[in-house]
Amino acid sequence: MISLRFEAGTLVATPPQQSADAPWSGFTWDQRTSQWRAPARCYRQLLTDARDLGQQWQDRARDYQTINLNLAEPIIPRTHQTEALRAWRDAGKAGCIALPTGAGKTITAVLAIVMTGRSTLVVVPTIDLMQQWEQVLSKYLRAESSPCKIGLLGGGTHDPQPITVATYDSALIHIERLGAKFGLLIFDECHHLPAPQYQTIALASIAPFRLGLSATMERADGRESVVYDLVGPLVYEAKIQEMVAKVLAPYDVFNIQVPMSAEERLAYEMARATYTSFLKRSGIRFNQGADWMQFVRMAARSADGRQAMRAYREQKRLAQAASGKLAATWEILMRHAGEQIIVFTDDNAMAYRIGREFFVPVLTHQTRPKERKAFLDGFRTGSISVLATSRVLNEGVDVPEASVGVVLSGTGTVREHVQRLGRILRARPGKRAVLYEVIAQGTSEYFVNQRRRQHDAYQGSAPVS
Amino acid sequence: MLTKDLLRYRNRKERVHPSLIDPKDVKLLTLAEELVESFKRHTGRRLSELDDEINCSEWGQNPHCAGLRKLLLDRCDEVEDDGQIATKRSNLLAQAEKLRREVVFASLGDFQAEFAKSQSCDLTSLQEQLYADLPEFRVLKEFKAISPSALLHRYNCAQIQGLMMMAEDVEIIIKNPSLEERRSFFRSLKFQRLMSEISSGEDTSELRCKLSGPLRIFQNSQSYGLRLAQFFPYVLHLKRWQLVASIKLNGKYFTLDVDQKIAVESHYKKMSVFVPPEITSFIATFNERGGKYQASEGIEHMPIGQQSYCFPDVTFAASDGTKIHLELFHRWHAGQLDGRLKALDQNPMRGLIVGVSEDVAKASGVSQHLADSSWFKECGFTFKTLPTPKSVSGALSRHDAHFDK
Numbered sequence: 001m002i003s004l005r006f007e008a009g010t011l012v013a014t015p016p017q018q019s020a021d022a023p024w025s026g027f028t029w030d031q032r033t034s035q036w037r038a039p040a041r042c043y044r045q046l047l048t049d050a051r052d053l054g055q056q057w058q059d060r061a062r063d064y065q066t067i068n069l070n071l072a073e074p075i076i077p078r079t080h081q082t083e084a085l086r087a088w089r090d091a092g093k094a095g096c097i098a099l100p101t102g103a104g105k106t107i108t109a110v111l112a113i114v115m116t117g118r119s120t121l122v123v124v125p126t127i128d129l130m131q132q133w134e135q136v137l138s139k140y141l142r143a144e145s146s147p148c149k150i151g152l153l154g155g156g157t158h159d160p161q162p163i164t165v166a167t168y169d170s171a172l173i174h175i176e177r178l179g180a181k182f183g184l185l186i187f188d189e190c191h192h193l194p195a196p197q198y199q200t201i202a203l204a205s206i207a208p209f210r211l212g213l214s215a216t217m218e219r220a221d222g223r224e225s226v227v228y229d230l231v232g233p234l235v236y237e238a239k240i241q242e243m244v245a246k247v248l249a250p251y252d253v254f255n256i257q258v259p260m261s262a263e264e265r266l267a268y269e270m271a272r273a274t275y276t277s278f279l280k281r282s283g284i285r286f287n288q289g290a291d292w293m294q295f296v297r298m299a300a301r302s303a304d305g306r307q308a309m310r311a312y313r314e315q316k317r318l319a320q321a322a323s324g325k326l327a328a329t330w331e332i333l334m335r336h337a338g339e340q341i342i343v344f345t346d347d348n349a350m351a352y353r354i355g356r357e358f359f360v361p362v363l364t365h366q367t368r369p370k371e372r373k374a375f376l377d378g379f380r381t382g383s384i385s386v387l388a389t390s391r392v393l394n395e396g397v398d399v400p401e402a403s404v405g406v407v408l409s410g411t412g413t414v415r416e417h418v419q420r421l422g423r424i425l426r427a428r429p430g431k432r433a434v435l436y437e438v439i440a441q442g443t444s445e446y447f448v449n450q451r452r453r454q455h456d457a458y459q460g461s462a463p464v465s
Numbered sequence: 466m467l468t469k470d471l472l473r474y475r476n477r478k479e480r481v482h483p484s485l486i487d488p489k490d491v492k493l494l495t496l497a498e499e500l501v502e503s504f505k506r507h508t509g510r511r512l513s514e515l516d517d518e519i520n521c522s523e524w525g526q527n528p529h530c531a532g533l534r535k536l537l538l539d540r541c542d543e544v545e546d547d548g549q550i551a552t553k554r555s556n557l558l559a560q561a562e563k564l565r566r567e568v569v570f571a572s573l574g575d576f577q578a579e580f581a582k583s584q585s586c587d588l589t590s591l592q593e594q595l596y597a598d599l600p601e602f603r604v605l606k607e608f609k610a611i612s613p614s615a616l617l618h619r620y621n622c623a624q625i626q627g628l629m630m631m632a633e634d635v636e637i638i639i640k641n642p643s644l645e646e647r648r649s650f651f652r653s654l655k656f657q658r659l660m661s662e663i664s665s666g667e668d669t670s671e672l673r674c675k676l677s678g679p680l681r682i683f684q685n686s687q688s689y690g691l692r693l694a695q696f697f698p699y700v701l702h703l704k705r706w707q708l709v710a711s712i713k714l715n716g717k718y719f720t721l722d723v724d725q726k727i728a729v730e731s732h733y734k735k736m737s738v739f740v741p742p743e744i745t746s747f748i749a750t751f752n753e754r755g756g757k758y759q760a761s762e763g764i765e766h767m768p769i770g771q772q773s774y775c776f777p778d779v780t781f782a783a784s785d786g787t788k789i790h791l792e793l794f795h796r797w798h799a800g801q802l803d804g805r806l807k808a809l810d811q812n813p814m815r816g817l818i819v820g821v822s823e824d825v826a827k828a829s830g831v832s833q834h835l836a837d838s839s840w841f842k843e844c845g846f847t848f849k850t851l852p853t854p855k856s857v858s859g860a861l862s863r864h865d866a867h868f869d870k
Contacts, residue, residue, distance in 0.1 A: 008678070008680075030682055037679070037682065071500070100643065199681060204680060325574070330573040334569060338566070359595065360558065366599060384562060385562060
């Protein structure tokens with residue numbers, strides 16, 4: 001009888017005789033060890049094939065448990081959560097669910113864990129999210145009649161348990177050892193998965209049940225197909241506009257253009273001219289995505305090119321940090337005094353500048369965990385009304401009380417802006433959220449802004465002021 | 466190691482050439498010395514001050530300076546933050562919040578002026594104190610010094626390691642490897658959790674190893690790049706070697722081809738293999754007895770399946786070309802015995818006998834395992850301090866009888 005075991009992220013079939021045909025589909029003869037080997041992700045297919053063909057085999061691979069999980073306190077799922085779970089279950093508990101921020105992805109996942117009743121690994125992109133998931137899972141999950149201890153991998157903690165939350169980076173390090181220990185794999189913000197390294201997490205795990213969660217599955221490079229291949233198809237999707245008034249707060253988007261100072265303008269125009277003249281001389285038009293890489297390559301080849309790259313960075317920095325943005329931000333803060341406000345910037349330098357000028361807490365990847373928690377708790381309870389951040393709050397982190405967002409700088413990607421918008425849309429009776437986009441007048445930020453506004457999340461929002 | 470932006474290389478005709486520096490170049494040695502001295506001087510001071518000094522110096526403009534600085538930073542410990550700045554920040558932020566809630570200010574300037582007044586402090590000082598624990602303000606506690614020459618070698622090694630991070634296929638060819646070299650090589654591979662596909666080239670004195678990880682046969686990605694990079698300094702310990710790797714740079718593949726001529730010194734400690742003089746003495750005594758087999762010091766490594774290799778202490782050769790290897794397990798490598806017996810019970814191997822010292826054999830767990838092992842009954846024996854020619858001859862006879870059945 002063939003037996004199957006898990007070895008460092010792969011499945012190995014023994015006895016290892018080489019024959020013309022692989023024992024099962026997905027297996028390849030590994031010359032290095034003289035064994036039949038397959039990626040661990042093939043486990044589900046093997047189970048199905050063996051059952052369909054009536055094959056006898058010995059399963060020494062599976063190391064995950066069936067757990068009798070139940071809820072410590074009742075959850076009444078909302079309609080879209082019930083629909084999403086049903087669609088996921090009907091797809092064989094392997095697929096992706098796209099829900100806007102604030103629509104209850106984490107609670108949907110809790111229900112999926114209970115429904116599946118297997119050891120579960122939740123993979124998240126940041127330490128903040130890891131801690132947040134741990135809190136939610138500890139609150140809701142009970143194994144038999146005892147509280148469920150939630151394991152953590154990441155942020156200096158290594159404590160794997162039957163239900164574990166790990167950062168993508170830590171999961172990647174440990175998956176070769178732990179890949180057989182989980183029957184359900186949940187990827188939060190699963191649009192991260194197509195990164196070549198992270199794909200290994202999905203490849204090296206035997207988990208037959210998989211759930212991908214994201215606010216926006218679409219990627220600029222179109223590689224969301226990788227997620228569907230590794231996790232399962234998109235089984236349910238709800239967009240922001242559909243959820244507004246049902247579970248998300250209605251909102252307005254205002255666009256504020258601020259002038260640059262004369263000195264800033266002069267420096268900006270000079271840097272911009274250096275940059276654009278290099279593009280013209282090099283015949284780069286930015287009509288396609290590949291043109292940026294062409295610019296990077298050409299910029300590295302000559303002194304002119306390197307100067308153009310420096311100039312590109314300088315003009316971007318000048319636009320993003322225009323002094324007029326400080327005055328505009330102050331006005332917004334005063335207009336919305338008493339409300340919960342998040343100020344978003346593209347980089348840490350600008351976030352800390354806001355912090356120093358306005359004397360407000362700054363949350364970046366450099367903020368220590370203890371202080372992060374204190375800032376987020378303060379923001380939740382209302383003792384802190386303004387938070388400045390670069391990118392760490394772009395996705396996932398639960399900030400329930402924010403109602404005003406101020407975007408001082410960012411990338412042109414739709415994902416970033418939909419995520420930032422999502423930060424302020426958690427519903428509360430009578431709430432109407434506002435997102436301000438503050439851009440330096442007559443700079444490239446205007447075009448970046450126009451590109452973002454093509455997304456359907458912006459349709460129907462307030463006109464440019 | 467170096468980050469991608471600090472790597473210096475040229476691409477030409479589908480090959481990537483790391484721009485290595487000459488570790489004997491006087492100018493570069495001076496640069497390395499200046500940097501090391503600068504780090505030493507700044508112990509107990511802010512890292513931002515160190516950066517300022519480097520950036521303002523003439524030698525700081527050298528194109529290799531940033532990479533060397535990064536390698537030295539990796540040798541630093543920073544003063545741990547005692548949390549006082551965070552506590553002070555928390556107070557300041559709470560008071561600023563209170564002031565914003567209580568008073569409506571017409572402008573940011575008005576708010577700042579009022580806040581500074583309430584703190585009896587000037588605005589600039591307040592702003593400086595607020596986030597004074599950011600990395601640029603952190604203090605250098607301890608710096609592990611390095612000689613200028615070693616730093617330049619470390620830099621060259623890091624340049625290649627940086628490329629190896631982006632490697633997909635790696636082949637290492639070791640020429641005329643000694644037993645010691647093979648032993649450390651395979652031990653290091655195992656330590657880095659890498660797998661190898663070993664073949665002998667046309668030249669039988671060559672050992673060709675394709676390195677990868679378990680998933681590599683299914684995935685064209687750079688998942689094992691970090692382990693390959695960490696493994697590279699072990700390669701530098703070999704006397705004659707060649708490394709050929711496929712490196713993915715900006716979506717295109719380039720070949721990296723380097724060998725011992727780059728003359729880069731490894732910063733890893735060399736793991737030497739101790740061959741006790743008692744082995745030599747045993748070989749002499751055994752051969753004096755005469756008989757079917759002649760003993761000699763073990764120089765071959767034997768693959769015993771599942772990426773495990775045995776390095777025999779003694780090899781017995783018969784006149785018909787038959788060879789039997791003897792591997793001895795003493796206290797200091799008893800840990801490998803369990804795995805070895807499991808592998809040999811699953812896959813009994815002709816040509817190997819094993820001797821286990823009695824103090825290991827009596828240890829709890831081991832004695833039962835030896836009793837249960839069908840392979841050990843046929844091809845194993847125990848010994849007190851050193852195996853005697855008599856006990857070894859007995860094991861050789863049992864081995865032959867077992868496999869010639």
